Amino acid sequence: MSHLIPLSRVARLVGQPRRVLQEMIRNDTLATFDGLVELDELLRAFPDVKWDDDAEIRRVNEIKDKAFAKRVRERALPDKDVLVARLNEMGDDYAAVKALLKHYGNVMTWLDEKIDEMDEGASMETHHALHSVRAFLLRNLAELPPDAVQAQAVVAQERILKIMAPNVTIQPSGHEFFVEGNDTLLEAALRNGVSLGYGCSNGNCGECKARVVSGEVKKVHAHDYVLKQAEKDAGVILLCSYAPVNDVVIESSVAGARDIPVQQLTARVKSVEIFNEQMAALHILTPRSQRLRFLGGQSIQLSINGISGRYAIASCPCEDRHIEVQIPRRAEDAFAEAVFNTLKPNDPVMVEGPFGEFVLDEDSPRPVIFLAFGAGFAPIKSLIQHAMSLEFAESMDLHWLADAAGHYQDNLCRAWTDALDNFNYVPHAPTGDLETLLKNIVVDYPDMHRFDVYAAGTAFQLERAHEHFVREGLHGSRWFASVLAD
Ligand code: FES
Structure with missing residues (x-):
């Protein structure tokens, strides 16, 4: 029975970035089927990976955590209903495999009896042949070969990853990400830098509507926005209210710089970081109910007490409500002076934006x-x-x-x-x-x-x-x- 694993999860299992695997696919050193890797192919392509030891993966993650010191990483468990649904699904898989094994056991018993029947009155030559077949079957059933032991270790790790972090594929863009902790589909997308459309992020506006193409999702937050019956029948959900039960494919468009409207909100100063006489960073937090949609590389207009300035955002859209702007000290920039001298934590700052089209061309695979x-x-x-x-x-x-x-x-x-x-x-x-x-x-x-x-x-x-x-x-x-x- 073939066991197929999504490429993103393979990357996690072998502790390699996805682009390394994509390079292997281009070089024909790793075979895939519709973006999925067969278990035997995985074991063949990565013979040296120690499947029962995730120390290397943890080490790499720790280094990444240090490099992304300000990034919000969610360590919580999945929502309990979602967790129950995932465990139920795994229980169903387990029951199906157990039933299949039982069936194979019955077939073996039948074979054994058949061999006895055929042995009765058989020639010496046939008797030896039947004896060899039985010995072969008993020997191979008695102990697992080493590659089957490895396969077992991979499947065990993959199952844990699947429960803790189902994979999401966005169509037609092909973006992929994992949903970790108790994130909704929308939160996970934003945390991974995937700019899906949304408005209120709490179930009121309907702007995060998307269609589930395959896989199962579960509502984790009630929403006031009412989906029409025809939409529900077509698999439409609100990304801000649902979490995946298993690996899912979602149809939704990814926003470009021109698709994101200019927003206005009041943020609060989290901290001011003075690098030196000429340069400071202002860290602000947007309200829980009103995040700022933007893409990496865009800029925003900031205002306090009638003075304002436009600055490039220096943080990632994946950092949730946290925004960093870096502010050079320039003559006649009153806003910069306020940042260097008077702004303090919790002060309100008016934010308007985003502006500009200096953003990544995500369709380009170039270095x-x-x-x-x-x-x-x-x-x-x-x-x-x-x-x-x-x-x-x-x-x-x-x-x-x-x-x-x-x-x-x-x-x-x-x-x-x-x-x-x-x-x-x-x-x-x-x-x-x-x-x-x-x-x-x-x-x-x-x-x-x-x-x-x-x-x-x-x-x-x-x-x-x-x-x-x-x-x-x-x-x-x-x-x-x-x-x-x-
Ligand atoms: S973002 Fe408004 S309903 Fe989801």
């Missing part, structure tokens, strides 16, 4: 170069964290060309390098010779035509960089830029 000039690190940081949560690119190189504020989050960039084997960080010290610096960067990419480049800096810096990268072979349409104020 990525991120180029941050000075404070341009803020939108680049947001893009990188968003890309990490989406397991977005084949490889990511960050070049940070510092200004007087320096590499004020150097440790964070180094932690990303430790946590991810496809991330490379190259800090560049402040220099007056921009041309030489850019020339030295592009020369390391003789295959520049393969890359996407995301750059944030002043108009002058971006213009100079664009010229160097395109001259080295970058396709014009693969250049994405965000212009900072001088």
Whole structure:
């Protein structure tokens, strides 16, 4: 009986990022069937994995936790009704397997009797042949071969993962993520950087409607919005009110920068982080009932007591209600002065946004170069964290060309390098010779035509960089830029 496992779960079982497995599929070293991997194929492709030891997976997760220190990670158990439904499903599987084994046992008894019947009056030659068949069957039934023991260990681990974190596939975009803890489908999507449509996030507006294509879901929050009977019959649910019982496929559209409306809300200051004389980060929390929808790389307008400023968001949309903006200290920026001098935890801040289209091209499978000039690190940081949560690119190189504020989050960039084997960080010290610096960067990419480049800096810096990268072979349409104020 074949046992098929979704690719995302295989990635967890073998402790490898999904893109590594996708590369194996492209190289024909791992066979899949509709995005699923057969158990025997998994054991063949990863002969060295110790299936009964998840220490390596835990180690990698711990490093990632450190690198994403501000990321909210939910450790809670699933909702109890959902957990019961998942355990019931596993109980049904267990009962089906037990019934099948019983049936096989009956067949074996029948075979045994049949062999006795055939043996009566048989020739010596037939007698020996029947004796060999019986001995073969008894020997193989008596003990499991080593590969069956391994298969048992994989299935046991996969079952636990399936109960604790069912897999969700979004159609038609193909995004995949796991639902952990007591998250709803919407919460899990947002936590994984997948920008599904929603409004109130608490069952009132109907904007998170989506269709369940396959799999089973369970309502975990009551909702006031009333679905029509025809919608219910078609499998439509509210993503903010349902959690998956098992692996599910959901039909829902993923929002681009232009699909997200400008929102207005009042957030509260969580903390002000002064990096140095020139640079600070403002951490704000949106209300529980009103999150801000945005994509990595976008910006927002912030206002306090009649003074305002527009700044790039420096955090990932996957960070729930937490938003970080980085604020350079500039002459005549009254908002920045307030951040450096007077703002304190719990102060209200008016937020409007998001603005801008400096976002990831999620359809591009290309390797990525991120180029941050000075404070341009803020939108680049947001893009990188968003890309990490989406397991977005084949490889990511960050070049940070510092200004007087320096590499004020150097440790964070180094932690990303430790946590991810496809991330490379190259800090560049402040220099007056921009041309030489850019020339030295592009020369390391003789295959520049393969890359996407995301750059944030002043108009002058971006213009100079664009010229160097395109001259080295970058396709014009693969250049994405965000212009900072001088
Ligand atoms: S987001 Fe409003 S009903 Fe789900």
